[in-house]
Amino acid sequence: MGKEIIATDKAPQAIGTYSQAVKVDNTVYLSGQIPLDPKTMELVDGDISMQIKQVFENLSAVCTASGGSLQNIVKLNIFLTDLSHFPTVNEIMAQYFDQPYPARAAIGVAALPKGAEVEMDGVMVI
Numbered sequence: 001m002g003k004e005i006i007a008t009d010k011a012p013q014a015i016g017t018y019s020q021a022v023k024v025d026n027t028v029y030l031s032g033q034i035p036l037d038p039k040t041m042e043l044v045d046g047d048i049s050m051q052i053k054q055v056f057e058n059l060s061a062v063c064t065a066s067g068g069s070l071q072n073i074v075k076l077n078i079f080l081t082d083l084s085h086f087p088t089v090n091e092i093m094a095q096y097f098d099q100p101y102p103a104r105a106a107i108g109v110a111a112l113p114k115g116a117e118v119e120m121d122g123v124m125v126i
Contacts, residue, residue, distance in 0.1 A: 008065035
């Protein structure tokens with residue numbers, strides 16, 4: 001079993017006891033991404049749409065560093081502090097993904113790190 005730690009400066013740096021992603025053979029386990037600007041490590045300014053877009057950009061950067069793309073994600077988990085934003089997630093996700101879409105879960109949570117309104121993680125096969 002070959003295990004590789006994935007790290008890129010094009011996504012927010014891992015703060016704490018985790019890696020941006022871990023690749024085992026042809027499967028990549030993506031850590032949760034919140035809407036941090038990788039340059040400033042601060043939450044992006046703007047509404048939920050801006051936060052969702054930044055999360056997809058961060059995930060995309062880690063996918064690229066892993067040798068794949070968002071299209072290689074087979075399972076996506078979405079965490080929202082307000083599930084009424086789910087239609088906005090669907091609208092923006094359609095801009096980043098082509099069919100066939102990955103398997104997905106959307107979960108309402110009480111709070112996320114740094115006061116973010118959205119976080120996503122996933123599994124990618126390349």
